Structures are given as structure tokens and as C-alpha cells.
Amino acid sequence: MALIIQKYGGTSVGTPERIKNVARRVASWQARGHRVVVVVSAMSGETNRLIALAKEVQAQPDPRELDVIAATGEQVTIGLLSMALMDIGVKARSYTGGQVKVLTDSAFTKARIVSIDEGNIRRDLETGHVVVVAGFQGVDEAGRITTLGRGGSDTSAVAIAAALKADECQIYTDVDGVYTTDPRIVPEARRLETVTFEEMLEMASLGSKVLQIRSVEFAGKYKVKLRVLSSLEELGQEGPGTLITFEEDIKMMEQPIISGIAFNRDEAKLTVLGVPDRPGIAYQILGPVAEANIDVDMIIQNVGHDGSTDFSFTVPRGEYAKATALLDQVKGHIGARQIAGDNRIAKVSVVGVGMRSHVGIASKMFRTLAEEGINIQMISTSEIKISVVIDEKYLELAVRVLHKAFELDQVPA
Ligand code: ADP
Numbered sequence: 432m433a434l435i436i437q438k439y440g441g442t443s444v445g446t447p448e449r450i451k452n453v454a455r456r457v458a459s460w461q462a463r464g465h466r467v468v469v470v471v472s473a474m475s476g477e478t479n480r481l482i483a484l485a486k487e488v489q490a491q492p493d494p495r496e497l498d499v500i501a502a503t504g505e506q507v508t509i510g511l512l513s514m515a516l517m518d519i520g521v522k523a524r525s526y527t528g529g530q531v532k533v534l535t536d537s538a539f540t541k542a543r544i545v546s547i548d549e550g551n552i553r554r555d556l557e558t559g560h561v562v563v564v565a566g567f568q569g570v571d572e573a574g575r576i577t578t579l580g581r582g583g584s585d586t587s588a589v590a591i592a593a594a595l596k597a598d599e600c601q602i603y604t605d606v607d608g609v610y611t612t613d614p615r616i617v618p619e620a621r622r623l624e625t626v627t628f629e630e631m632l633e634m635a636s637l638g639s640k641v642l643q644i645r646s647v648e649f650a651g652k653y654k655v656k657l658r659v660l661s662s663l664e665e666l667g668q669e670g671p672g673t674l675i676t677f678e679e680d681i682k683m684m685e686q687p688i689i690s691g692i693a694f695n696r697d698e699a700k701l702t703v704l705g706v707p708d709r710p711g712i713a714y715q716i717l718g719p720v721a722e723a724n725i726d727v728d729m730i731i732q733n734v735g736h737d738g739s740t741d742f743s744f745t746v747p748r749g750e751y752a753k754a755t756a757l758l759d760q761v762k763g764h765i766g767a768r769q770i771a772g773d774n775r776i777a778k779v780s781v782v783g784v785g786m787r788s789h790v791g792i793a794s795k796m797f798r799t800l801a802e803e804g805i806n807i808q809m810i811s812t813s814e815i816k817i818s819v820v821i822d823e824k825y826l827e828l829a830v831r832v833l834h835k836a837f838e839l840d841q842v843p844a
């Protein structure tokens with residue numbers, strides 16, 4: 432008998448019929464003798480609807496109140512799923528994040544989980560209940576409702592799995608595993624049997640939204656066995672999904688050099704032109720940006736000419752206007768000639784632990800893009816990934832040609 436945490440995303444609970452299907456799947460696991468905790472998202476589209484509603488009333492919604500509103504989406508799903516379970520004879524009990532309680536810091540809209548009190552969940556499991564927990568939400572020390580950032584239900588599930596020392600955390604979604612790239616963009620993308628934590632972390636942070644990055648961090652840190660599966664397959668006909676593993680565990684097998692291609696449209700580039708090329712300039716530009724809590728991703732400083740240089744960096748697209756306004760303010764002070772920006776860029780990355788032991792991956796990537804006439808604006812690398820910034824209009828083409836060039840559509844020999 433195992434203790435299983437199952438998380439069902441928005442599409443998986445998108446209609447009353449799908450919620451009933453989830454209930455049947457959960458019941459089948461319980462019937463096989465397992466104890467099950469279910470973590471759910473809001474029904475698909477609901478979080479977007481709630482955020483848009485808030486913005487209709489307040490253009491820049493107050494973060495605390497926005498969380499009060501956004502958290503209601505998941506609260507609806509836990510009630511509905513618990514009822515669906517009861518309806519087929521399964522004892523079920525729902526919990527909001529606060530009822531569990533999932534304690535977080537007070538960073539509204541992007542809170543981090545501090546601790547989870549598993550007492551209530553354990554008691555209900557012991558009495559044969561399925562426990563249904565609202566993902567994406569928690570409460571801070573003062574009892575104020577917080578949310579964990581978009582896609583945060585994944586993190587709720589993994590954190591609960593870690594707290595309960597569960598045997599497995601299953602992320603049920605609308606694809607049957609982690610693919611070589613988003614199958615919505617490349618139909619030839621293949622499901623991966625396994626992917627390492629390190630690769631999954633890179634893929635998640637580089638834009639593969641199949642798992643929220645923090646959920647992968649958490650699972651790696653607390654050694655949670657994490658699997659991505661489809662909720663849309665017939666009961667009893669489910670495939671194995673994708674298991675996220677430690678690199679040591681698959682050392683015996685032949686590892687492909689590249690595991691996947693990630694991409695992200697959610698970026699914008701800012702360039703400060705003609706700044707004096709002297710110590711401290713990067714700090715003077717990026718200091719105010721960091722103080723405003725804007726995440727900076729890629730950074731490049733060009734070689735200086737005649738005592739001045741250009742400095743470019745990328746920020747999340749939603750922060751573009753704010754970052755531009757900030758730079759306009761400091762422009763005079765730092766002695767810059769001009770601020771330029773582009774919010775129609777995208778980032779494409781190839782990821783794979785095999786890069787550590789193989790050369791020529793970057794040149795193959797650059798050649799493939801050059802052959803399509805795609806200009807590379809920025810480059811950044813780590814041990815297991817290479818990322819480039821390109822014009823957004825070439826994004827899908829770039830992903831497709833790279834997927835083919837690295838033979839990701841073919842089953843490794
Ligand atoms: P959920 O609502 O279940 O959390 P998400 O929409 O957050 O689902 O994540 C699943 C989606 O992630 C898929 O429908 C797919 O389009 C997208 N996706 C992006 N990259 C990948 C990838 N490498 N493998 C699988 N799915 C991916």
C-alpha cells in the first residue's frame with residue numbers, strides 16, 4: 432500500500448464530466464489499496480478570468496486582494512471533486528491551503544512555501560478519506576491568503592508529497608508526459624521515458640510550462656519521486672508517463688546528448704546605448720531594476736569604443752514598461768545616450784546533460800539557425816543548455832528546425 436499524491440491541472444478538471452473522470456481515477460487507486468491525496472488546480476481558464484476581472488476594477492490590482500480573488504478558483508474545484516468522489520461512494524474531504532495549513536511567506540502572487548502542517552491530512556487518510564487539497568494557495572504568518580505564482584499547483588503537490596514523505600507524486604495533465612519539446616508546436620515531438628532533474632529544471636526555467644520550476648526544485652531537494660502523466664487516457668489504459676530521475680540512476684543507459692528544446696515568448700530586451708565604459712556601470716543600470724523586484728535574465732555588455740559601450744538585458748515581458756520607465760529615469764544620471772527596447776523577442780534553448788561530454792552542440796545550433804536566416808541577438812550558456820534570443824516571429828520555425836537537426840524526432844538507438 433502506497434501513499435500517492437496526485438495533482439490534476441486545469442484542463443483535467445475543466446468540466447463537470449472531467450471532474451467525474453478524475454474522481455473515478457482517484458477511486459481506482461484507492462480501491463487498489465493506496466492512500467491518495469489529490470491536489471487540484473482551478474478549472475481551465477478560471478484563473479485567467481479571475482485575474483482579468485480584478486483588472487477591470489483596478490488596473491494594477493493590489494497584490495493581496497488579487498490573491499484573495501485568484502485563490503477562489505481552486506476552492507471551487509476542491510468542493511466539486513469532493514462531491515464527485517462522495518457520489519461514487521468514496522469518503523472525501525476538501526481543504527483550502529489555509530485549512531491544511533500551507534504556510535508561505537508574504538510575497539503575494541509569488542509566495543514561497545515555508546512549511547506544511549500534515550496533521551489534518553494524516554488524520555483523514557487514517558480514517559479512509561481521500562483528501563482533496565486546493566493547489567496554488569497558502570496563508571502567511573498573519574493568516575492572509577497567498578498564491579504561489581502561475582502553475583503553482585504543481586509546487587503545492589510536490590511540497591505536500593515531501594511533507595508526507597509520499598511514495599510518488601503524480602502530475603496528471605493534458606499530455607502523457609514530458610516531450611522533447613512542446614507537442615503543440617512540433618507534432619513530431621516524442622515523449623521522454625525519463626528526464627533528469629537537472630534537465631527538467633532547465634526546461635522549466637527556460638519556458639517549458641509542463642511543470643512549474645519550483646515544483647522541480649522541491650522534488651529534487653526532497654527526493655520526491657515525480658511523474659508526469661495524462662489524465663485524459665482511458666482508465667486502465669494509462670501509459671507510464673515520464674519519470675523525473677537523478678542522473679546517477681540512469682547512468683547505465685545511453686543518454687541522448689540533447690533531451691529537449693525549450694522556448695519562451697515571455698521576454699523583452701532593453702538596451703542602454705552609449706554608456707561610459709567604467710567600473711560600476713552594470714550595477715548602476717541593474718541596481719534600480721533589482722530594487723524594483725524585476726527579474727533580469729540574460730545580460731550582455733558590448734566591447735567598448737571610445738570610452739563608451741552598449742549594455743543589453745532581458746526582463747519578463749510583463750515588466751517591460753516598468754523597466755523602460757526606470758531606465759528613462761536613470762538615463763541622465765548614468766550618462767547614457769539612449770534607451771532602446773524590443774518586446775517582440777523570444778528565447779530558444781537546447782537542453783541536455785550529454786552536452787557536458789560532447790562538443791559542437793553550440794556550433795550546430797548556430798549553423799541550423801543561420802541556414803534559416805534567423806539572426807541571433809543574444810547567447811547564454813550553462814553546462815547543460817544553450818539559449819539564444821531571436822526575433823519572436825521566427826520562434827516556431829527555430830524550434831522546428833532545431834528539433835529536426837538534433838534528431839529529437841527519432842527514437843535514440
Ligand atoms: P496543467 O493545466 O495540467 O497544469 P499546463 O498547461 O500547465 O497543464 O502544462 C501542460 C502543457 O505544457 C501541455 O499541454 C503542453 O502544451 C505544454 N508543454 C510545454 N512544453 C512541454 C514539454 N516539453 N512536454 C510536454 N508538454 C509541454
Ligand code: ASP
Pocket residue numbers: 440441472473478479504566567580581582583584585
Ligand atoms: N490555477 C493556477 C494557474 O492557472 C495554478 C495552476 O493551475 O497550477 O496558474
Ligand code: MG
Pocket residue numbers: 440582585640641642643
Ligand atoms: Mg500547469
